[in-house]
Structures are given as structure tokens and as C-alpha cells.
Amino acid sequence: MILHELIRENFVAMSKSQKKMANYVIDHPKDIAMCSASELGSKIGISESTVIRFSYTLGFSGYVELQKLIREHFFSHESSITTYQQSKLVLPNNTSFFKQVMEQDRQSIQHTMNQIQEDQYHEAIERLSKANSVYILGLRSSYSAANWLSFSLGLVKDNVHFIRPETEDVIRTISKMDTHSVVIIISFHRYLKETIQIAELAQRQKAFVIGITDSLLAPIHIHSNVIFPIFSPNKSTLDAVSPLFSFMNAIVAGLIVEQKEDFMKRQELYKSIPSNFLFDEEGEAT
Template structure:
């Protein structure tokens, strides 16, 4: 027996065929299905700042005979989902351990991020932003648990300025670490437990060669933190000896890039616009 597709599945299957206006209506439907269920065509059109005709045409594009038919199906799906969730107390007396774990992790991560903001050294934060944008060269590194966050930060920084390098195992870090003819170089390292030997070696070379060393770590007295000219810190959640969460690390790095976009908005916004225009011209991005 063929299972009837839900509206979200219909939208996903047809999304590339929809007009830009219909896509906006579809996104509003998936983001706020309850509001969509309870609204008239006119109210939805006003919400997404489009014509009522565009709202109605979405229903045709998804295979419905009318807007009302599409809305009734959405209402039916919502009621069916609500009915499944409102099962008896006896059936849910035993808590799902996975659900409990998810809730604990989210609450703990939220608390860590809130504490990070309270304890943040704002002076060091602003110094780091300025150095990352004014130095002649920026070299970014992180290994083991810190590798993915360092790679993401490299991508963001390379979009906002020139002369940014990722220090990686693939391109041996030490061969590309000689100071650039005396020009100002900033080395930004992410160092979280378990602390990688390579990160410490890079930090030592950076100090020997006179580079400015900025470190994001979990404590000021970590092996690399002790060498830093500017040490940025955030707590992390450790689930087991081999598993740590980098949610707070990613948040801190995102704060740095957001701060740069605000403080250096003129040069960054124009550079980002030029890049997106270039990507679109070469069809490197879908949307």
C-alpha cells in the first residue's frame, strides 16, 4: 500500500521547481505550520509580503486542487501528530533514556555558553578581533578534537580577509611557519582536551619567531594557553575520556567572526558580496 506523502515531503520534492515567491510561502509553512493552519490566504500573504495569488499557486504546484484542500491536509497532519504525542500517562511512565540525555545535554550546553559570556574578557576579545583583521598574515591551527572548529574558523576568516592559512597535517605545519619576511603574523590556535602535541609545537615556534599568539582553550593554564599573548577561554562539556563537546568552542568562534563583521563591516560586507556574486556566477551554490 502506497503511503500518502506529508506536505513537508511534497515541498521537499518540488522545492527546486517552485518560484522564489512560492518558496517563501513554503518556508513559512514548514517553519510555522500551526500559524499557517489557522490563517487565511490574505493573512499569509501579508506575513510573507507576497500576493495572495502566490500563496494560492503554491497549493497548485504541490498537486492540490485548491488552497483550502492543502490547508485541510496540513490541519489533519497536525491533529494526527498531536494525538500521537498525547498518549496516556501509563504508556509514558518510563522515561526514554535518550530523550532524557538530549534534554540534559542541551541544558548543560546552554549553561556553559551563558557562563562563557559572563566570564569573557572583553578587552582580550576586542584585541583579538583587531589583530585578526590588521595583521599581514593569519595562520590558524587545531588538531584532534580541535581540528574541525579550527577548519571552520579558517573558512570564515578566509572569506573576510586575504592571507589566511590553515596549518594542517596534510600541509606540514612546520614547513610553512617561517615568518613572512618580518611582516606581522598572527597565529590563532584552538586547543581543547586532549591537548595535541603538534599544537604545542606550533605555539613554541610561533613564539620563537616573534608571531603574535592567540589561543582559544578551556583554561588559562592549559599547555598552549600558558604561551599565549592573548588567551581566550571557554568551558567545555566532557561526556567521557574520549568524547568532548565543541558547542561552546564553535559559539566563541562565531562570536569572533560576528564581531569582525560588525566592527569592520564596510570592508567585510563588500568582500562577502563579491564572493557570493562570484559563486553564483559559476553556479557553485544552489541557493
């Protein structure tokens, strides 16, 4: 959404009160759509004039224009599935349809490349390389991505754990985290409270938290040491799949390069274990 981009571009220059407003806009869009400037200011704990100045900072003529944009977007794009379906229906249904879909994915990957800060990427890789333990969490629509990342990182280093709140004692898992732990949190709209709460608890344990989400101002950013925004043309996790997996692949590849010797040793050990009963003669899984 254009509003997220406007906030991201102007966030650093905002006052403390305006930043508070920015976070509230992301977290509670319906409140902005329904409340007057004075009512909203009371809810957030800022002045009415700050609410109005925030609107000016983003380039709007006033709070009413900001409200209009939010009403048009959030009330007509509530469902990620609906958004995803609608974005595909506008594509001409002809012989090159699949190319058009893949071109959209390519553009999303390009946008994501432009959004990622290289210094934060290198810091994340260094932390992962030195970590004694790595924990990965993603719930609901982020579950499959977290599962893939935990499996892939597990091929590179030891002690990689996929957090499953539905089958394990999460508090016990969190209690094992410390300054030598890295926690990767994948969180996309609609942002689950459970994910944010686990990130907060991991941060309290002094673990290094890596946030992968759809906006620099997503709720997870408060509890992240580094955050990586994955571009999506709509508020749909499905539209973010291609850039998300591409970036996760870059994380795995970066760690392989960082730990090249260890990775080669692990591969040799892996190959030395008899596994004919798992694979056919061509070496493919059956």
C-alpha cells in the first residue's frame, strides 16, 4: 500500500509523537478510518495537532484525506485471499498468462532487493554463523516458509529449531534462549499476536531477533534487532511468496559461504550415512 511506503520514507524525520502515530496507523487502520483527529489523538496519547501534522508530513492536505485513503484501501482489501484473487483476475487470460504472473513475481523480488539493507543482511548472516542455537517461528500463512527455512538452515549448521507452539511448551523453549541464540520471526499481515508475544519474550532473553515481514513498521519491528521487509503489491502473503523464498534462499546461501568449510564437512558426513532405502537408483526421493 502507498501509505506504508510514505510512512517508511518519512519515518526517520518524524518526531517521537509522529512515530507513535505512524505505528498506530499500521496497527489500527480501522480506528483512523472511524475516529476524528481529536478522538484519535486521545486514543494514542498525542495532541490533535500532532495527528494533523502527521498527515501533512506524509503529503496529504489534511487528516480527512488520510482517512479517505485508509477507508478505500482497508475496507475494500480485508481478505488476503480476495486481494490475491483480484490481482490475478485483471491479467489477460491468454497463452502468456503464466509469464505475466511470473513477471509480477520477478518485479516483487526486484522491489525486495531494493528494500533490503545490505549492512543488516551481513549482520544477520554473521549472527547466524556465530550462534549456538537458532530458532525459527512462523504461524498460519507463514508456517510453510518457516518450516522450509528451518530445514534448509539445518543442513548448514547444528541446533536449528522450528518452533511449533501447537505441539511444544513454548515457554520452556524460550527459557533456553540467551545471548548466543538467534531467533528468526516471519510475520505477515494479518499479524498474529502470538507471534509478536514470542518475539518479545525472545528479546527479553537477550536473543538476537531477525524479523522478516511485509513492512518496516509491522508490529514485529519493535522486537527485532534487524528487520527485512518483503515487498508485496497487495496485503497478501500469497503475493509475497516468491520474494520471501528468494530472500530466505539468500540467507541460507550467505550462511553457506560464511561457513564453507563446516558446510562441506557436514555434506561429507551426510553422504557417508547409508540411505539407499530412502532413494531410488537415480538418487531421487521415492
